[in-house]
Amino acid sequence: MPVTINGTTGIAGPDGSASTPAFQGTDANTGLFYPAADTVALSTGGSERMRITSGGNLLVGTTTNNASGGVIQVSNGITFPATQSASSDANTLDDYEEGTWTPSVSNMTTTGSPAYSGRYRKIGSQVTVWFFSTTAGGVATYATIANSTNVSGLPFASGYDGSAASGGPPGVAVNGTTTAGGFVQGPSSSSTTFYFSTAIASSQGISASLTYYV
Secondary structure, three states: OOOEEOOOOOEEOOOEOOOOEOEEOOOOOOEEEEEEOOEEEEEEOOEEEEEEOOOOOEEEOOOOOOOOOOOEEEOOOOOOOOOOOOOOOOOOOOOEEEEEEOOEEEOOEEEOOOEEEEEEEEEOOEEEEEEEEEOOOOOOEEEOOOOOOEEEOOOOOOOOOOOHHHOOOOOEOOEOOOOOOOEEEOOHHHOOEEEEOOOOEEOOOOEEEEEEEO
16 A cells, blocks of 8 residues: 655555555455544444544444543443453442342242242442242232341342441332332341331232342
């Protein structure tokens, strides 16, 4: 590829394109090119993958600034690793995890054959869990006693010990299909167990969400 010396400022050449970048190796459709004034981009396989705009934005998978105006913009979001590997810096956005957990329910009187399942999402020190009950072989009726029926097996132990310095308030939640007042956190010795705060009588099953801190 012919190039010329542009005075004392550097090497000048063609702008190129995504399919034929200005700077390339033996692979002629992969390299660096200049799609617009004050803009530089990289392509692989003949398609643009990344560019730095004249305003200093880094665009990945897109060629147009979005409304957020962020310095780094990606077309399809950021994927976090399946295995948590959090940084020691609390301000680093790398502590995200989601998955399923198996609720274990105690001191609940039932008829029918309820089954329990759960999902969770952890962002930093905040954990949100979802708890569901379903029925099999007929409708289940639940009768609970306040501060007695509990759900254990939460995916992360609570870090709350009753003090403001322990990372946040105790977990609270609203139940989706009951008139109960929600979950409350158990004592610190039961940091993976939460209790229903009021009695429940339901023939529809139970669904609830809970947010707490670790």
